[in-house]
Amino acid sequence: MRGGERCLEAMCELFPGADIYTLLHIPGSVSGTIERHRIITSPLQYFPLVKNKYPYYLPVMPLAIESFCLRGYDLVISSSHCVAKGARILGRTPHLCYCYTPMRYVWDMHAQYFQKQNLTSLVMRLLRRPLKKWDLASSRKVDAFIAISKTVQKRIKRCYTTDSRILYPPVDTERFLHREQRGDYYLVVGAMVPYKRVDIAVDAFNVLGYPLKIAGWGTEEARLKKIAKGNISFLGRLSDPEIASLYSRCKALIFPGEEDFGIVPLEAMASGKPVLAFAGGGAVETVVNYEKGSARPATGILFKEQNAGGLIRAVKSFERIERLFLPEEIKKHSLAFDKKVFKTGFGQIIEEFLSNA
Template sequence: MRGGEKCLEVLCRAFPQASLYTLIHRKGSTSPAIESMAIRTSPLQKVPGVFQYYRQLLPIMPAAAASWRLRDVDLVISLSHCVAKSVRVPAGVPHVCYCFTPMRYAWQGREAYLQSWSNRPIRRAAAGSLLNRLQAWDQATSARVSHFVAISETIRERIAGCYDRESTVVPPPVDAEFYHPAPTSTPREDFYLVVSALVPYKRVDQAIEACRRSGRRLVVIGAGPDRTRLEAAAGPATTFLGWQSDEVIRDHYRRCRALLFPGEEDFGIVPVEAMACGAPVIALGRGGAAETVTGECGLLYGEPTTEALALALDGWEAEGLPQDPEFARRRAETYALPVFRRRLLGLLADVATSKERHAGVPRPHLAAPVVGRRRRRDG
């Protein structure tokens, strides 16, 4: 249940009779609202060990997505960061893609992916050729989408650059009812916090090193394949808690000196959750965090380096830890779940009843409001 699944959950509650298509699904791994759907997987579901190695199956994911056959549908909604938007829809059916990002490996993450093969030139060349084909495929299949919805201005710009398409921005939801300040005001404790998947592009290593150099206490919540390497580089003042429940994460948001967010995210729900709890946020001023975090909520710094983060921490502490927790809370509430639900479902209603044509996409055949109509969705 990460950010994408929380967006999906809203749609599952709105359209419980819909069918949900997904590449793979581990039963019981998501919320009851999602688990209760009619879930249809791809052939990848039958690959032995797929839940451990699915990332390595990227080259065949387009073929797996092509196995979906959608018939007798009113509206298709794809929540896509890789291949879901490529689904073929029946003629005359609108297809709204809620886009987390164009395929990362083929576009913005291309060089980082190829860098992992820097010492193996033959494999690097083969990987580059594969990414060229994936990029061409990703661009071509964008024509199957009638309406793009971006999770942030950052992604709106990527959609324009990669697909030459316009999009509407609807930021993902934050559960501001669950994430809120502690009932009783207490002083913040002397530790910084990272809440993140432990993978290289999150740059958790920069937070660890910046705190290690200065002896600052750091608590890291999250799991992932990079944990062993990160623990080896950490000093004694850094504590790894692994995966934790939402309740534990909320408790740490309420108590930490500040959340550190060194990654460049497409949106970044974690900083907004922290702000909803009144926590200061020290974040890289790029990507989604640059849109959500303001000076009243903490501090943005400019360069994605350990040195820049360390200087930001020194400066913020020297200035007396400036932050307005009440403003941060109000800021977070603008991304609350009811706001997301109202904006997204309103947009879907407009699309489903619109008679406007879209280049290359047949006219939607719907004439009645979407309420009560049966529809299916690509997850």
Template sequence: MKVALIHYWLVGMRGGEKVLEELCRIFPQATIFTHVCDRSALSPTLRAMKIVETSIARLPMARRLYPSYLSFMPRALEGIDLSGFDLVISSEAGPAKGVIAPPDALHLCYCHSPMRYIWDQYHIYRNEANAVTRIAMPFLAHRLRQWDVTSAARVDGFIANSGHVARRINKYWRRDASVVHPPVDVDRFSIGEKEPEDYYLWVGELASYKRPDIAIRAFAELDRRLLVVGGPEKMKRKLAPAKGPKTEFLGAVSQDRLAELMRNCRALIYPGEEDFGIIPVEVMASGRPVIAFGRGGACETVVDRKTGLLFEKQTSEGLADAVKTFEAEGLHNLDPALLRQHAMRFAPGVFRDGILSELSAHGIRLADDPAP
């Protein structure tokens, strides 16, 4: 069986690329098609694959300026020749699903999210853009939305990374989707051998939609220690005036250092509304609880008062109250072994079983897939 994996762009190893990496382990002979690829930024598993770039890669400075070429990506996808392929799996968060598959091929789309910058977070992105982009966005986004909806009809079946995303798929594309949660490398994390230290942890890109501002302001009010992992520097400078004396910006850290911070923290602070959220699962795999905003993917990974605490108001006051409740109820003493056991529900093997089950439902069974 000849398999094509379509991914929006390969310029780093974030959540979408880790899903693609696991798909490559299921289909090691597959060909990856992507708009632009920086092999130096990829894992050994992805670097070993056959990777074909679309026509976008031939545009000036495409590896750096690929977001500027978003409006050209639909035509680039339609220019991919998939003749002879039996199975097409598109990995969608940027333009990927709009390829034209052969008539007899099965096309499944694993959707991390419909493009947030043209749908639910369009106004956030536009308000933060420069003046030229703000003027152009209404016209470009309108055309991209039209293509995004019509190209959804080319897909035979959708798989969402969470129930939250499945509802968004139905809202914008009017398509149903099954749910297979993304794989989390839980074995890379371990429970600490000592008592947790007296700090809370924030991890992730310092992007507005992840709401680091809420965490910064809440911990300035609380006078508690908060360690912030992530960049970029521009956002650190923007957030710094609001931070309290016990908040530290650590910037980017190594994977080993991150694992150490996770297993020794009091809890993870997670105030954004995410599609799924791998970081809370990684922290729970380290035996530590999570304080998360009670909407989005966190509701599917964090069990309120069992593996952490969910709060309702996405404000600094709401988060500060949640931290006080967390401490008053002794939730920092949740059993680390039970937290890790819960995190194992999102292990790579569970993801693989889910994908194989979806393929089986569409009449495709791999040679090493045991009969039901």
């Protein structure tokens, strides 16, 4: 499951009797904890090819979410990175939004989402302004926002001109194996799409020559395979246990993209493994950067230049000081982001929110 689905799973554990409204649902694609809930889907569920070609339906997603008319509930929680917060709510039911980001493809990342010159990108260029207007209007339906990071908190303030609290997404640290001994390979985990910047890792390790394993798939996969040298392995789409095993045996995780939060670095740290990450977005909040003489145990190295040169320098630095990264301390740091911490914090926020509603 992806990060947002793991957040939903934790919410479902807090509210085992809650109904779930979603644009579409593929049975078996999420955990049993989620599947046991009553799941109501939008009309998009019945559109052709929507499960594989959902980006084509972005322009109609606001209409799809507004097809829901929620009534008779004591509380509505929207788990939103796109349109979920725009559902129609009748009466004075309090509405709390756990926000992964304001709608990316109209505010900040339009170019990254629609790089290809095709009909979809043309339609999105024409609809960008009205979609932005809709997104802003739908934010007014929310009584209170929770942001997943400081990065998103700032974006909510800029886009919606409203304040928010921060609650970091959960990591199920118990799922990950902690081995003191490190393997000989570096690891990348994530979708191979442009904004993840897996190309930086490939370019850097083409030069370095160290073993690199890449777990994931996406639109960039074919291109990256063509330019990668023999020391780089592409593992494709793997199960959660397979990825956990890779974490436990790797030398360090490579995280070259800029994420709003980024669950992957914390999964690696839950396995006791250090992280070499670009110094931007959520990684700045989750990775304790190595600083000579600091009393605080480091969990990784943050590199400031988001290019192959910056990563190469970070890897070379890591090779020199690898012994200073202590698996027990790295694992301990990850526990501050554990699912139990999330559930406790979320419960406290809801209690306070309802008392003031």
